[in-house]
Amino acid sequence: MIIRSVILQSATRLLVPLLVLLSVAALLRGHNAPGGGFVGGLIAAAAVVLQAYSCGSPSARRLLVLDPRTYLGIGLLVAIISGLWAPLLHGQPVFTGVWGTFAVPAVGELKIGTPVTFDIGVYLTVLGVVASMALELLED
Amino acid sequence: MSLLLAAPILIPLTAAVLCVLAWRHRTLQRGISIAGAAGLLASAVALFQQVSASGPVASQMGNWPAPFGITLVADTLACIMLLINGFLAVCIVLFSLGGIGQRREAGGYHALVHGMLAAVSGAFVTGDIFNLYVWFEVMLMASFVLMTLGGQRGQLEGATKYVTLSLISSMLFLSGVGVLYAVTGTLNMADLAVKFAAVENSALAVSLGLLFFVSFGIKAAVFPMFFWLPASYQTPPPVIAALFAGLLSKVGIYAIIRTFTLIFSHEPQMVYTIMLAVSGLTMVIGVFGAAVQTEIRRILAFHSVSQIGYMLMGLAVTGAAVADGLPGGSVAAGASASASTSAVNAAIPEFAVMALAGTVLFLVHHAIVKTNLFLVGGIVLKLRGTTVLARLGDLYLTRPWLAVLFMVTAMSLAGVPVATGFWAKLVLVRAGLAGGEWIIVAAALGTGVLTLYSMTKIWSEAFWKVTPDAADLAAAGQHPTDEAIDAADIGPRGVPIMMTVVAVMAVATVALGVLxxxxxxxxxxxxxxxxxxxxxxxxxxxxxxxxxxSASEPAPAAASAGGVPSQR
Structure with a gap:
């Protein structure tokens, strides 16, 4: 089902990149503020659904590049690895937060830890699940 | 230690994820699935050995100290349940190489099975009552999709009943957790055990206990909340029904045992009288239901209900005995909780331990035997394309080994000596007699006889009698074609591996009986x-x-904070 509307299609071209940016922002600020992987994933999936409504689901699938199920799989895998990082490398209980600081040229210091990677996993999982459900239903 | 406790959850979860990533490669998925199930069994064995050597072990997820974070904890019961989970996982996955059918396997069967196995493991090792709720939900989702896999009309109808009842159960469970948290201020089950014993309000304790009992009772399919089970277990492919009968109802019973021995351990006699009545009615109604059925999976589903009654019987006898030992029932709960260990020992008579041990034996027995009977049903369906007794026959002539394996398993279910069923029932009956619960013992024995009746019915109809002619069948009336198997999957292809699995499980029930x-x-x-x-x-x-x-507020927190490093 495609809603043939020039207004919607032009708006989509602007809104999709914005929504994806917003979803990443929500993901990253979620550590200490409202947001997080779940909400971020939903916003990203909303971008995909918007694309599917205005330009058809094939173009939404092109936007995703990979199959939505692959996002789901990779997301869960990233989450599991984040959980296993502490016991396998540091001998601490499963899901203990492990943080590391890396020097990134031109940006400065980047502090990244397993809670962040876990949230990225959640983001990808939610994006994969919602996108695959929505696209399947649209294509039915 | 932390890894060992989390492994039974993480191994099947990882297998499920890899199966999703290998969506289009059926052979690869099968390999991942078998490896995941074997890994689950291996981790369960390792954990069992650890717990046998050193007693209950615990690990704090995320390194948050005990009453605040989520604890994973395994005692002997949890390890036994994990062993069942691992053993059934291996058997089911191997059986489904021949028994699930191409269309359903391509629909994500392996990923869903492992998702469910992970949730079941999670329910067994979690030490947090809200986390238990979460695992129940994960289990519900995975089992709902498994039940509807294939998308036939009958399957959707059965699954709708199942989901509706499960949601009601979840709602009751969640309300119960909410009230429990309001009363005690904690969700950690060990912490609840300490704090709930100090709650003075016995009316609250009783109503909370019964709320949890109803909620888990729906999951376990006890009388009067069992009707979803026969409605939904008959529609999916038998291998999925086998997985459900072997594992899902066990999780309900496990949750009842865990909460009623740990949290609601000071309930008054009345609660256990209700439990005894429920267990007796579950046995009797279930077995009568089975007696009038004429289709293998329906018979087995009703028997599943009836056997749940036995598991509940052990717990009820134990609880009644312990409640007897408490002077004044729950009024003195606070006093008895703060009594020393030796005083608690004195209050528990020997037959109470025996009754609970009987329940544990019965859990193991039923998981193996009932799964195996459903798997036999799966082979029959695969060979003949139907499990309606009237249309079957001659299986003894054409498949003598299948007949032998069915007989061994069915006799074990009915409680004929040497196999596990006999010992489990013997222990329960002896404990019931020692406890003076005559009615429930009579119900248990009568149910055993009627079980034998249903099993001989399957035997004489499916295995013994001559297959009816097409003309006779037409005269007998039309039966709807079975939706659980696609026409393309009917035939002897893949039957050898299915037979091997059934043989292994039949040997397991005899071997455990000998041991x-x-x-x-x-x-x-x-x-x-x-x-x-x-x-x-x-x-x-x-x-x-x-x-x-430790009943006072700050002590447990301080104790656990100090105790965490030593547990790693």
């Missing part, structure tokens, strides 16, 4: 740990927990 002595000792150890949960509480909250002083 009844060692098995009973393990079950007895599990029962003792349940009835004297100090070791469990100490494993979770740290070495100083469970003493009288």
């Amino acid at each position: 009844a002595g060692p098995c009973y000792r393990v079950a007895e150890r599990a029962a003792r740990e349940l009835l004297e949960p100090q070791a469990y509480i100490r494993a979770v909250l740290g070495p100083t927990a469970g003493r009288p002083a």
Whole structure:
């Protein structure tokens, strides 16, 4: 089902990149503020659904590049690895937060830890699940 | 230690994820699935050995100290359940190589099975009551999709009933958790054991206990909340029904055992009288239901209900005995909770331990035997394309080994000596007699006879009689074609591996029956740990927990914070 509307299609071209940016922002600020992987994933999936409504689901699938199920799989895998990082490398209980600081040229210091990677996993999982459900239903 | 406790959850979860990533490669998915199931079994064996050697073990997820974070904890009962989970996982996955059908396997069967196995493991090892709720939900989602896999009309109808009842159960469970949290301010089950014992309000304790009992009772399919089970177990492919019958209802019973020995351990006699009545009615109604059915999976589904009654019977007899031992029932709960360990020992008569050990034995017995009977049904369906008794026959002539394996398993279910069913029932009946619960013992024995009746009915109809002619069948009326198998999958292809799995499980029930002595000792150890949960509480909250002083607010927190590093 495609809603043939020039207004919607032009708006989509602007809104999709914005929504994806917003979803990443929500993901990253979620550590200490409202947001997080779940909400971020939903916003990203909303971008995909918007694309599917205005330009058809094939173009939404092109936007995703990979199959939505692959996002789901990779997301869960990233989450599991984040959980296993502490016991396998540091001998601490499963899901203990492990943080590391890396020097990134031109940006400065980047502090990244397993809670962040876990949230990225959640983001990808939610994006994969919602996108695959929505696209399947649209294509039915 | 932390890894060992999390492995039974993480291994099947990882297998499920890899199966999703290998969506289009069926052979690869099968390999991942078998490896995942084998890994689950191996981790369960390792954990069982660890717990046998050192008693209950616990690990704090994310390194958050005990009453605040989520604790994973395994005692002997949890390890036994994990072993069942691992063993059934291997059997089911191998069986489904021949028994699930191409269309359903391509629909994500392996990923869903492993998702469910992970949730079941999670329910067994979690030490947090809200986390238990979460695992129940994960289990519900995975099982709902498994049940509707294939998308036939009958499957959707059965699954709708299942989901509706499960949601009601979840709602009751969640309300119960909410009230429990409002009363005690904690969700950690070991911490709840300490704090709930100090709650003075006995009316609240009774209503909360019954709320949890109803909620888990729906999951376990006890009388009067069992009707979703026969409605939904008959529609999916038998291998999925086997997985459900072997594992899902066990999780409900496990949750009842866990909460009623740990949290609601000071309920008054009345609660156990209700439980006894429910268990007796579950047995009798279930077995009568089976007696009038004429289709293999329906018969087995009703038997599943009836056998749940036995598991509940052991717990009810134990609970009644312990409640008798408490002077004045729950009014004195606070006093008895703060009494020393030796006083608690004195209050528990020997037959109470025996009854609970019987429940544990029955859990193991039923998981193996009922799964195997459903798998036999799966082979029959695969060979003949139907499991309606009237249309079957001659199986003894054409498949003698299948007949032998069915007979061994069916006799074990009915409680004929040597196999596991006999010992499990013997222990329960002896404990019931020692406890003076005559009516429930009579119900248990009568149910055994009627079970034999249904099993001989399957035997004489499906295996013995001559297959009816097409003309006779037409005269007998039309039966709807079976939706659980696609026409393309009917035939002997893949049957050898299915037969092997059935043979292994039949040997397992006899072998465990022959090794009844060692098995009973393990079950007895599990029962003792349940009835004297100090070791469990100490494993979770740290070495100083469970003493009288720990009832005051700051002590357990401080104790556990100090205790965490030593548990790694």
